Amino acid sequence: MTLVNQNSISGINSITAESSTLSFHDNGGVERVRVSSGLVGIGTNNPSKTLSILSSQSVMLQLQGTSDTARIEFKVPNTNNAPTIGVSDEEDIQFRAGANERLRISSNGNIGINSTSPKTNLDISQKTGAVALPQGTTAQRPSGSAPYIRYNTTNSALEFYNGTDWVEIISDYFPSGSVILG
Numbered sequence: 060m061t062l063v064n065q066n067s068i069s070g071i072n073s074i075t076a077e078s079s080t081l082s083f084h085d086n087g088g089v090e091r092v093r094v095s096s097g098l099v100g101i102g103t104n105n106p107s108k109t110l111s112i113l114s115s116q117s118v119m120l121q122l123q124g125t126s127d128t129a130r131i132e133f134k135v136p137n138t139n140n141a142p143t144i145g146v147s148d149e150e151d152i153q154f155r156a157g158a159n160e161r162l163r164i165s166s167n168g169n170i171g172i173n174s175t176s177p178k179t180n181l182d183i184s185q186k187t188g189a190v191a192l193p194q195g196t197t198a199q200r201p202s203g204s205a206p207y208i209r210y211n212t213t214n215s216a217l218e219f220y221n222g223t224d225w226v227e228i229i230s231d232y233f234p235s236g237s238v239i240l241g
Contacts, residue, residue, distance in 0.1 A: 079095060079096050080095040090104055171183075194211070194212055
């Protein structure tokens with residue numbers, strides 16, 4: 060069944076309803092949108108998620124305010140590059156849980172966790188908890204370039220890698236064969 064009502068939907072030449080599928084076609088007969096079993100497809104006639112968008116455009120979704128410069132763009136490049144989220148007017152990106160801001164990426168690249176004005180590359184100074192460090196045995200130590208910091212479960216020591224050696228950070232007054240800093 061094809062339903063045509065150009066007075067209610069501008070630019071849509073036809074709407075087709077078949078069983079649990081509703082599709083919208085342009086004046087050239089090309090299907091542009093499909094609703095199938097509660098899933099919406101834009102640019103695809105086989106949506107696999109609640110909203111599936113298939114496009115040759117690099118910007119897949121754009122949320123825009125009243126100003127052309129106030130927008131957020133979700134980009135999926137047509138190459139092997141990673142998808143990106145972009146803010147066009149150099150504002151900070153904020154992530155909230157309920158009414159509370161939990162993470163901020165400032166326009167200068169600083170990241171704040173529970174900090175609305177991150178003062179350095181990574182600012183967690185507003186929290187009173189702790190930082191959970193990576194941990195593993197001596198055999199599981201990573202290699203590469205300095206600096207690394209981790210908790211060694213073999214000798215129950217906090218240690219860092221200086222580019223050449225793993226060095227235990229002394230936490231008591233009686234070192235047990237550890238390299239002493241300072």
